[in-house]
Amino acid sequence: MSDPKQKLRYPQVREEGLDDWRFFLVKLHARFKTGSFVKGLELVTRITEAAEEADHHPDVVLTYPQVDIDLQSHDVGGVTSRDVALARRISAIAAELGIESAPREVSTLELALDVPDAAAVQPFWAAVLGYEQPHEWPEIMDPGGRNNTLWFQEAPDATGEVQQRFHLDIVVPREVAEERVAAAVAAGGTLVSEDAVPAFWVLADAHGNKVCVCTADGREPSTG
Structure with a gap:
């Protein structure tokens, strides 16, 4: 994807095939069903490492038994290629940990x-x-x-x-x-x-x- 500060429109994000994520109200939203607080903390720790590496940070809420994540490029007030890339990385981390997503539950x-x-x-x-x-x-x-x-x-x-x-x-x-x-x-x-x-x-x-x-x-x- 091109300009990392270019806001993406809904059809563009939809074409990215982010199966674990849903895009509305200028953010990407995801929920991962960890099943336990400890597993959720493990996921959040891995997300933190990925976010630091990318120098791009999501909003994360850890509860029992799930982790909710919102992604937005705050400097432009919308979703950019940076969010798409980090969303893919977070999905990959969850898959590695055997954690399933619940995209139908986000709102x-x-x-x-x-x-x-x-x-x-x-x-x-x-x-x-x-x-x-x-x-x-x-x-x-x-x-x-x-x-x-x-x-x-x-x-x-x-x-x-x-x-x-x-x-x-x-x-x-x-x-x-x-x-x-x-x-x-x-x-x-x-x-x-x-x-x-x-x-x-x-x-x-x-x-x-x-x-x-x-x-x-x-x-x-x-x-x-």
Whole structure:
């Protein structure tokens, strides 16, 4: 691959055949089922060595019984060939250790606030949450990377007394989306809209509170 600082688009990453990884929200995501904390620590230690060698470092969460990994080139705010190369190396390490991946289990939860004017409220939310606005998009993020992103969705009628201001966006691998939607409907939900499929499905619970099941497919390529 060419320029190591060139952000890759979703179709480019998909062509790399990273079977253990899923690309959405400008990061590569993976989960490895270690089965024990000790085995997870062994995996993390090997990942640390590979990351130091590559001078490129992932975000790693070690829990029992799995290791979750996010890869992003923070200097460009997206996925680059550096991330692809390290993802391949991490997958190879896991295979050497006999650790299986669970790409169908990865997801990212975002919070969305429907507002008539994002600029009017965004500074308040950044201040009260201790968040930052890392780019020009109408969203704010936890600088430590631990808490959920909050983004602002334009909704001109979201003033005064309304039933719902917040809704959740759950981003899942493409092959999981229909199953997740079906499970939600079976649990008493309603499918509100399929107009934006496969980018997202809009559902509502029994009280009308909405949530979107999202995938990378159909979104702007640069957003993952």
